[in-house]
Amino acid sequence: MNLKNYIVAAFITLFCAVNLNAQKKKVAVVGFYSDKIIGFSELNGVGEALLTEVLKLRDNPDFDLTPMLNNYHDAFFNDYAKDFPFDLVPEKEVLANEVYQAFVPKYELDDEALKRYVFIDGYKHIYEGALGKVNEEAVAKMFSDIADGVLFVEVHFDLTKGFGIGSTATVKMKAFTRISLYDKTGKKVFVINESAQSKKTSVMVGGIPVMKTTKILPMCESALERLMKDLDKRLPKIIKKADKL
Structure with missing residues (x-):
């Protein structure tokens, strides 16, 4: 290759x-x-009896989901983010936004209702999904000067049937994550819903799962760990199928 062709090729590669x-x-x-x-x-x-136990668990200070949520958060930003066809705006830049921190979303929850949620420090509870268009559009517009879209990430847990019947029945925990992307106008681009069951189980007593933190927390952790491993493998394929921003 002569010098002229080399320069042209280098220019095209750089361009x-x-x-x-x-x-x-x-x-x-x-x-x-x-x-x-x-x-x-x-x-x-199980209805009312189990609901009472669920609410007791919510109010129990020992039922702390913070460590496992932090693990998921770190994996999301350090590992899963590499699979997305876009870059994430530095988190500090988002959370330091005064307009974001002062934003009052539709369906804002009072302090009592917010006790049911565990947040990564600095994030607000902003409802998105069915009937959440006002919030989605407002937040997207808020960051439209630095971002082409906004992303919401949630984690939820559900009890599900294990094995056995009657006095030998067990339950497992299922961890869910919802990852929702909206463009800079607030239009939905994609929603990813993934879940995984825990390896760990708990027993039923009188038809009601044992709801002690020493039983439930390890089940939540087990379910989320399996979900994170699944995301490691599946997220690249899921993203390819999702609509691009």
Whole structure:
């Protein structure tokens, strides 16, 4: 290759690299939390009695989901983020935004209602999903000068049937994550819903699962760990199928 052709080839390579980098979109993560209310819709015939236990668990200071939520958060930003076809706006830049911190969303919860949630420090509870269009559009507009979209991340836990029947029946925990992306106008781009069951189980007593923190916390941790491992493997394929920003 002569010098002229070499220079032309080098210029084309550089141009393509710069152009590709310039086209990389940016997204701001605007929500990251977990729910202390354990669902039980998959268990039949337990109703009111179990709800009482679930509410007691929510109010128990020993039922702390913070460490496992922090682990998921770190994996999300350090590992899963690499699979997205866009870059994440630095978290500090998002959380330091005064407009974001002062934002009063539709369906804002009072202090009592907020006790059911565990947040990564600095994030607000902003409802998104069915009937959440006002919030989605407002937050997207809020960051439209630095981001091409906004992302919400949630974690929830539900009890589900294990094995056995009657006095030998057991339950497992199922961890869910919802990852929702909206463009800079607040239009939904994609929603990822993934779940995984715990390896650990708990027993039923009188048809009601034992709801002690020493039983429930390890089940939540087990379920979330399995979910995170599944995301490690599956997220790249899921993202390819999702609509691009």
